[in-house]
Amino acid sequence: GIYDIDSREVNVFAKATANFFKQSGNVSNRIIAGVDFKTDGNVGEGKTWDPSCPPYRNLSYYNSTFRPRSYKDIPFINQFGAYLEDNFKWAIGGTHEFQLQAGVRFDNASVVGSTISPRFNASMEIIPGKFSIFGGYGVTAKMPTLLYLYPEDAYFEYINLNEMSDTKVAEGERKFITTTRVFEVDNSDLEITKNYKAEAGFKVNLGKMNLTVTGYHERLKNGYTMGKTLETFKSVNWTTLKREKDGTYTGTTLPVLSYFNAPTNNMNVENTGVEFDLNLGRIDAIRTRFILDGVWSRTESWKNGYSFDRGNSGNYYNHMGVFDSRERSYYENFSTNLKAVHNIPSIGFVTSATANVIWSEN
16 A cells, blocks of 8 residues: 655754863863753654555564554653763873763653763873773663654454455445454553673883773663563454355354564673774885774673464464573674775875784674
8 A cells, every 4th residue: 555654853952061170280170061951753644544545564463453643643752861070180290190081961751761871981091101091881871762652552453254355245235344453552661771881901102003902891781672572462352254145144253362562671782892903103114004903792682571482373373382582692703904004205195905804703
């Protein structure tokens, strides 16, 4: 079928910030505070179509169907945030510079409520101009999109009688009877997804050579997914009718298990890795600078909750296999890049070449 989409977005954003600075001897503070607010919505008619020719439905979900939904019926998404950050510098002994950036952010969003996200980054010069260490930790809140905040209801059509193509029945007497069931898609347990990241490393400067090495660990907890839960399976009695020779109808009622997707926080991703960047500097004799960088990373992902399997049982089936979801996926990679940058000053020409090697990937 053919459908039209009438979209009229409304987006409002406001932000206010304040900056404060104080210097006292070898210590300086720069403090940033602010608030922001945004609201997003749509006053369009949404997706519409001719009722006699609806869009093709998803056959992988037995008996599922859908209805037009006006964008005007969907509430606006409101997000409010407030943050405070301090950038602290201290020249210890006048030569060893210590830097600390620490802050906290408060977020509140429609449906999912509030959360607080702290973060900090620090660095310290051990040997001024030659060797320094750094590290950091932070929590980032990821707000859900409209799909998760205001999901559509789940619609199902159970066809009781369909004589539209039955040539044994006179065209004017053919009947089409269906039962519509509507289930609310519940997202009351939805939480704000958070990403936790910690990193540490060092930087070395020896003449023209610079080396930076960073190790990190990152964990995404309660990531957003659309999936099936124990509450998204609905047992329905489905009655089918048959016209007898005398014009009466007889019916058969059998149970059917209908199911749909709902917003969940079942996704988890964990990343661990080491990155390095080695700048060998410019070799004047050949007017070329070499840079070698690389990364080793390992990613593990898994889902909470349960997995489900109904087998090849067709429509009429009132049972579903429920399994503890322990399946995990892994990805590991080690790769390097060698970049050469060559310049010819007499004609102002610069050229570069990069060689990439993937040493292992699985």
